[in-house]
Amino acid sequence: MVPADQRAPASPPKRQVAPWNDERVRSLAFQSLTLALVVGLLAYLALNAADNLSRQGIATGFGFLGREASFAITTALIPYSPADTYARALLVGLLNTLLVAGLGLVLATLLGLALGLARLSANWLLGRLALVYVEIMRNTPLVLQLFLWWDLLRLSTPPPREAWKPLPGVYISLRGVFFPVPVYDPLYLWMGAALALGVAAAALLGVWGRRRQARTGRALRLGLPGLALILLPPAIVFFAGGAPHLLDVPHPTRFDFSGGRSITPEFAALLAGLVAYTAAFIGEILRGSILSVRSGQSEAAAALGLTRGQALRLIVLPQAIRVAIPPLTSEYLNLAKNSSLAVAIGFPELFSVTNTVANQTGQAIEAMAIVCATYLAISLSISLLMNLYNRSMAPVER
Amino acid sequence: MKAGAARALRWTRVNLFSTPLNAALTLFIAYLAVRLLPGTVGWAVLRASLTAADDRACAASGGACWAFILDWSRFILFGRFPYAQQWRPAIVLVIFAALLLASFSRLLPGRWLALAWAGGLGAVALLMWGGVLGMPYVDTALWNGLPLTLILAAGGLGISFPLALLLALGRRSSLPAVRTLSIVYIEGARGVPFIAWLFLMLVLLPLFLPPGVAIAKLWRAEIAFALFIAAYLAEVVRGGLQAIPRGQYEAADALGLGYLHKTALVILPQALAVTIPAQVNTFIGAFKDTALISIVGLFDLLQDTNTALNDPAWRMAYVEGYVFVGAVYFVFCYSMSLYSRRLERRLGRERR
Amino acid sequence: MIELRRVNKWFGGRQVLKDVSLTVARGERVVVCGPSGAGKSTMIRCINRLEEHQQGEIFVDGIELTGDVKQIEAIRREVGMVFQHFNLFPHLTVLDNLTLAPIWVRRMPRREAEDLAMLYLERVRIPEQAGKYPSQLSGGEQQRVAIARALCMKPQIMLFDEPTSALDPEMIKEVLDVMVELAQSGMTMICVTHEMGFAREVADLMVFMDQGEVIETAPPDRFFTAPRNERTRLFLGRILRQ
Numbered sequence: 001m002v003p004a005d006q007r008a009p010a011s012p013p014k015r016q017v018a019p020w021n022d023e024r025v026r027s028l029a030f031q032s033l034t035l036a037l038v039v040g041l042l043a044y045l046a047l048n049a050a051d052n053l054s055r056q057g058i059a060t061g062f063g064f065l066g067r068e069a070s071f072a073i074t075t076a077l078i079p080y081s082p083a084d085t086y087a088r089a090l091l092v093g094l095l096n097t098l099l100v101a102g103l104g105l106v107l108a109t110l111l112g113l114a115l116g117l118a119r120l121s122a123n124w125l126l127g128r129l130a131l132v133y134v135e136i137m138r139n140t141p142l143v144l145q146l147f148l149w150w151d152l153l154r155l156s157t158p159p160p161r162e163a164w165k166p167l168p169g170v171y172i173s174l175r176g177v178f179f180p181v182p183v184y185d186p187l188y189l190w191m192g193a194a195l196a197l198g199v200a201a202a203a204l205l206g207v208w209g210r211r212r213q214a215r216t217g218r219a220l221r222l223g224l225p226g227l228a229l230i231l232l233p234p235a236i237v238f239f240a241g242g243a244p245h246l247l248d249v250p251h252p253t254r255f256d257f258s259g260g261r262s263i264t265p266e267f268a269a270l271l272a273g274l275v276a277y278t279a280a281f282i283g284e285i286l287r288g289s290i291l292s293v294r295s296g297q298s299e300a301a302a303a304l305g306l307t308r309g310q311a312l313r314l315i316v317l318p319q320a321i322r323v324a325i326p327p328l329t330s331e332y333l334n335l336a337k338n339s340s341l342a343v344a345i346g347f348p349e350l351f352s353v354t355n356t357v358a359n360q361t362g363q364a365i366e367a368m369a370i371v372c373a374t375y376l377a378i379s380l381s382i383s384l385l386m387n388l389y390n391r392s393m394a395p396v397e398r
Numbered sequence: 399m400k401a402g403a404a405r406a407l408r409w410t411r412v413n414l415f416s417t418p419l420n421a422a423l424t425l426f427i428a429y430l431a432v433r434l435l436p437g438t439v440g441w442a443v444l445r446a447s448l449t450a451a452d453d454r455a456c457a458a459s460g461g462a463c464w465a466f467i468l469d470w471s472r473f474i475l476f477g478r479f480p481y482a483q484q485w486r487p488a489i490v491l492v493i494f495a496a497l498l499l500a501s502f503s504r505l506l507p508g509r510w511l512a513l514a515w516a517g518g519l520g521a522v523a524l525l526m527w528g529g530v531l532g533m534p535y536v537d538t539a540l541w542n543g544l545p546l547t548l549i550l551a552a553g554g555l556g557i558s559f560p561l562a563l564l565l566a567l568g569r570r571s572s573l574p575a576v577r578t579l580s581i582v583y584i585e586g587a588r589g590v591p592f593i594a595w596l597f598l599m600l601v602l603l604p605l606f607l608p609p610g611v612a613i614a615k616l617w618r619a620e621i622a623f624a625l626f627i628a629a630y631l632a633e634v635v636r637g638g639l640q641a642i643p644r645g646q647y648e649a650a651d652a653l654g655l656g657y658l659h660k661t662a663l664v665i666l667p668q669a670l671a672v673t674i675p676a677q678v679n680t681f682i683g684a685f686k687d688t689a690l691i692s693i694v695g696l697f698d699l700l701q702d703t704n705t706a707l708n709d710p711a712w713r714m715a716y717v718e719g720y721v722f723v724g725a726v727y728f729v730f731c732y733s734m735s736l737y738s739r740r741l742e743r744r745l746g747r748e749r750r
Numbered sequence: 751m752i753e754l755r756r757v758n759k760w761f762g763g764r765q766v767l768k769d770v771s772l773t774v775a776r777g778e779r780v781v782v783c784g785p786s787g788a789g790k791s792t793m794i795r796c797i798n799r800l801e802e803h804q805q806g807e808i809f810v811d812g813i814e815l816t817g818d819v820k821q822i823e824a825i826r827r828e829v830g831m832v833f834q835h836f837n838l839f840p841h842l843t844v845l846d847n848l849t850l851a852p853i854w855v856r857r858m859p860r861r862e863a864e865d866l867a868m869l870y871l872e873r874v875r876i877p878e879q880a881g882k883y884p885s886q887l888s889g890g891e892q893q894r895v896a897i898a899r900a901l902c903m904k905p906q907i908m909l910f911d912e913p914t915s916a917l918d919p920e921m922i923k924e925v926l927d928v929m930v931e932l933a934q935s936g937m938t939m940i941c942v943t944h945e946m947g948f949a950r951e952v953a954d955l956m957v958f959m960d961q962g963e964v965i966e967t968a969p970p971d972r973f974f975t976a977p978r979n980e981r982t983r984l985f986l987g988r989i990l991r992q
Contacts, residue, residue, distance in 0.1 A: 023817040031575035038579060045606040052605050123420045124413035125427045139682070139731035140724040141689035144700055148724075151716040337591040344693045351593065364601055372590045372598075379589035648800050649837035653851035653903060654826035663850060667841050 049365065064361045065090075071356055073348045074264050086357050093353030094374060100267070100349055101336040104274040108335060111275060112282025119287045130283070137280035143341050145277055149269035150345040157265070160252050169249045171257060178250035178262040187241040194233035202226040266347035270339065278335045285331060289324035290316065322390075329386040333379050340375075350374060452711035466715035467722050470706040474722070477542020477697045477705075483534065486525045487545040493518050493525075494548045498730075502737045519552060538616040542697035544726065546616070550688045550698070554623035555681060561624065562631035566669075567661065569632065570639050580632075587629030592687050595622045596694045619691050627684045634676045638669030672745065678738035682731045689727070699723055751776045751907065751938050752797060757806035759792060766792050767803065768962040774955075776906075779939045781949040781970075784959035785985060790942040793959070794909045797940070798829040811906060827855060830900030834912040836892045838884035844871070844895050845880040848902045856903065863902070870898040874928050890921030894928055901932075908932065910941040944989060950974065958982045 019025045053060055065087040072082050077095045080088060118130035137145075154174055158164065163173035169180040182188075209222045250260025263271075293316045301311035340351035348356075351371055358367035415421040445461025448468055456463035467474070475491075476484045497518045500506050506514060526545065529535035541549065568580030587595075599622035600615060607613070613621075642665055650660040670677075692701035703719045706712065712719075752774040759767040766789045774780050782790045795801040796808060799815055799822050808815040810825045839847050848867035852858040858866070871877040874894035876887075884892055893913055900908060910929065914922045926948050933939060933952035943949065949956060949970060956973035958966040958981075966973070966982045977983045 018818070018820075021818045021820045023819055023822075026819060027573055031573050034579065035575050048608050049606050052609065055609070121420075121423075122413070122416050123423050126423055129427065135732060136724075136728065139686075139728045139735065141686040141700070141727055143689045143693065144720055144724055144727065147700070147704070148717070148720040151720075155714065155716065340591040340593050341690070341693075343593060351591065355597070358601075364597075365605065368594065368598055368602060371594055375591060375594065376586065376589040380585070643837075645833060645835050645837035646839065649831075649833060649839070651800055652798055652826060652829075652831035652833075653899070654823055654855045655851060656823065656855075659854045663854065664839055668839075671841060 053365075058362050060363070060366070062366055064357075064363055064366070067361075069357070069360075071360065073353065075267055075348060086361070089353055089357065090350070090370065093348055093350040096347070096353075097336070097339050097349040097351075100270055100274065100339045100342070100347075104271060104278065104335050104339070105332055107271070107275045108278040108282055111279035113286060115279055115283030116286035116290070119283060120290065134280045134284060137277050138284075142273065142277045142338055143344055146269060146273040146341055146345055149273045149276075150266065153265040153269045153272075160256055161254070163252060163257075169247070169260070171250055171252065173257075174265065175256055176262045176264045177268045178257045178260045180247045180249040180259075181261045183244075183246040183248050185241075185244040185246070187237065187244055190241065191234040191237050194237045195230070198230040198233040202229040205229060264347070266342070266345050269345055270342050270347045270349075273341075274335055274338060278331060278338075281331050281334075282328065285324055285327045286320075289320040289327075292323050293319045325386060325390055329383060333382055336378055336382075337375060453714035457714065463712070463715040463718045466706070466712045466718055470703075470709070470712070473543075473706055474699065474702045474719075475543045476545070477702045478540050479542055479545075480534070480536060480540065483528070483536065486528065486533065486536075487541075487543065490522050490525050490545045491548070493521055494545075494552070498733070502733065515552075519556075522549065538614045541616060543702045544699045546696065547688050547698045550616075550620060550623055550691065551681075551685045553620050554627055554684065554688075557620070557624035558626075558628040558631055561628040562635055563666065565628060565632035566635035566639060569636055584629045584632055587626060588633070592626050593690055593693060595626045596690060598622065599625075600694045615696060619694070619696055623684070623688070623691075626687075627680065630680050630683070631677065634673050634680055635669060637676065638671075638673035639665065641672055642668055675738045675742040675745065678734055678741070682734050682738075685730060685734070686727060699726060751778070751811060752940070753807075753809040754793070754796075755807045755809075757793070757796060757803045757808060759789075759796065759801065759803045759805075766962050767796070769806070770959075770962070770964055771806075772957065772964065772967070774907075774938065774940060777936050777938055778954045779933050779937075779952050780941070780955045780957060781953040782940065782942045782957045782959060783944060783946075783949070783985070783989075784965075787961075788959040789962040790959050791911050794831075794911060794940055794942055797907075797909060798826050798831055800831075827903060828906045829909060830903055830905035830907070831909045832893070832896050832900055832911065832913045834916050836884070836889075836896045836916075838892055838896055838899070840884050843881055843883055844876075844887070847884070847895060848899050851899070852902050867898070867902055870901045871895075873901070873931070874898045875924075888921060889917045890924045893917065893921075893925045897925075897928055897932070907938045907940070910939065910943065912942050912944075914943065914945060946974070946986075946990060958985065960985070 050060075066085055068082075069084055069086045069089040070082045071089070073080055073089065073092050075096055076092045077099060078088075078092060080092045115130050115134060118126045119134070121127055153172075153176075157172055157174040160171070160173045160175055163171040163178075165171060171178040205222055205226055213219050248259050248261075250257040250262070297315050297319065298311055301315040302308075306314065339349055342349045343352045343355055346352065354367045354371045358364040361367070414424045440461065442462050445459050447456050447459055447461055447463060447465050450456045450459075450463060450465040453463055453466070456465065472481070472484060476487045479487050497515055500514055501511060522545075524530065525533070526536060526538075526541050526549070565580050565584055568576045569584060571577050571580070596619065599618045603618050603621075604612065646664055646668070647660065650664045655664065688698060689700045691698050692704065695701075697705070700723055703723050707716050707719050752772070754770055754772045757767050757770045758765065768789075770789070770793055772780075772793075782794070784790055792801055796803045796815075797810060803815075811828055813821050813825055815821065815825060838844075839850070842850065845864060845867055848870065849860065849863040852863040852866060853860055856863075868877055868880065871880055874897055876891055876894055879887060879891060879895070884895065887895065897913075913929070914925055917925065922945070926945060929939075929941070929948065930952055939952075941948075953970045956966075956968055956970050957964060958973070958977075958979070960981050966977060966979045968977070973982075974986065977986060
């Protein structure tokens, strides 16, 4: 072993290499040339833009963000009025994007799981049905599906008085989808706290059970007690607090509804379209990842005497999840990016709002820069998180 | 006969009634079918109308309004292309169909297929543009409908492919600057929605060009499309490059092949061959994405349909319109995906 | 023909070649042996610069190996290499594997390259496999194709990196036979191998390496009968008992 300071990769001085034939010189020259080309192209475009903008008298910079937006937004998670600034309008749009992406992610995963299981089911009819659904969804453009959902919800829905009632208290009409929400009660906060306590207790119980099994070898059935630990505390708080169960139910009025909560037809169409479309891909990913765990693994588990359930839980699922994570990540990212198609049906998420802002201010470059930076930030942070998670899950390989 | 019946019975038991849950599911699906199928078939076929004058007439009979598709078929397919000249885009469609069939059936060896595509696309350009052989010149703004969709897809793929190769090789390069640039481009392009790309190219590109230089909308969309797909395709190719064992590089080095020869003759052919199924899947995604240009004001198949649906006589025939467009997309995408699955099976067999 | 002077190389913090010096004259056949991890492969891979040495000098045919791309190309044209895992190009037929480098590196017309390829395929006794793909051949056949592929560049020097280690026992002989013939034709060769029978038959010089160092260099008769170094003796004792 040689100490680090003697490890000199230095080349002896007497080597005589023509500079244009030297590997290192060549590599440097090629890289400089590439960089110069790219930088030159960008500079050329930027100069053109500056020239064009000044000629057309378009302002530059992000000063417009502080000005009054003076346009209305139908769906806003935070208080917003046309008197607010462009910056706030963009924030409303961003929150709407996150809302659609978040809701869509959960719903699409649930529907996707159902589809994946249906595709794997031993029931031939169910499998075929799921397959037909998946193929139709995957082989037609999402934007087409969105148009169809949107037209369905705004052209073929009845007026409020004749609204469809798919569930008690839920109304679908051309005004959108109305549904009941619980009236807020301070007790709910306590229930949340109780739930958190219960989850923590259940986690502790699980750790204790595993330790005990490792020590004594006896496996305990902790599923039911764990579930009870999670569900009972909030339930106890609920009943002890007098069981407040007031619901704010929407009521049809003459032309509209009062009470409850509602989502606009655009929002409903966007969410339905994104979920229906993405779920087909998620279903196939889940199915494929379970199938990718070779049957040899189940056989080996069976040969070791594990039950079917144990084999699934201890052998197949951990491997399947590892396989599913990367494609699932990119599918979730696709969902987030696809939410920008809202611009086609007028739901005010980030991209639509930006579009409006760009049209009103004329500062399209700045507006697009904001949108692109935001989406990049979302994409890169999600893929960074997933990469970290993936690394912690990855099997040790040589 | 009897054996057949026994087999059918066994199949039914195994596939439909193996467990109580399964039996319940089967019965539930059967119930749904009985409830929904007659209505659907009645709507789509039995009570459908091919001749109704408007959507109210269809609504009266309670059937599908295929009459809308028939009434507007030429506009949906060819848009505002001069009416008397619409035989030209019609031939274009035939050319595309023939090229796709030739590609999927693998009747032609690779070199001939490439030639056929080159010749076919040349003929397409000639037919669409005109200006020769007695065909009047037609501006690209009037290239609408299905031919536009196909031209965008084929052109976008054709342009993006070499770019994707460069990006994939760049990302695997040992030169840090080249690698960094490739990564920034690929991740940047994939991190942003396609619709943002389209806006960039269609709305903003003119701002970045010197005054007096104008690029037609069609070509701006084409560039946006190609730049976008290239990033995704590059990642697919990179996967193939990563799958190639180091020994292949070393053997090529030891034989004295330089970087270009090594890459073109040894590495890329293998990387491209193993990733064909993934490439086809990228193509399918890209083909579906062409529909997005309807949002930015190009008259593709979908936007033509939207325009036709603005006809007050047919406003309520949107289901029929979108089902028709969906069916066209489905035929293209599904045949591509069947093709890719067949290839995948064959590759799987060869590797074993 | 080949000269290594005090060559040193590190992988990270680990030194894999320590002051390795070796001289090989034209027409000489050198067999390099030693336990795994001794740096044998690394050494011969430095000779055609598949690996870069960090200190010392390497001369091949009078040309010094430096960062000069032209000289690297020149040396690689003169040095053929056969790998442990054959490294044939799976997407090309046997014939195309053989003609690839002559056509693109030597700029030989295709017809001429194919005639040359058939000549060498006959030399390695598998002319009938010319139209097949590597995956359709046995390991022994693949390795013979790999030898023929290297020979098609008409190299002055052939490097063999454990050419029989990945082969089933019954195929080793067919490859060794080809190598013996090649040795008898007067080719300059450096072989990393554990085939001591082959070494006895053809080697002019035996080189024993351990832990990155050349421990002993000797003609085969003395190397096998009276090794000077204790480590050489231990190694030979282990390997010859099998």
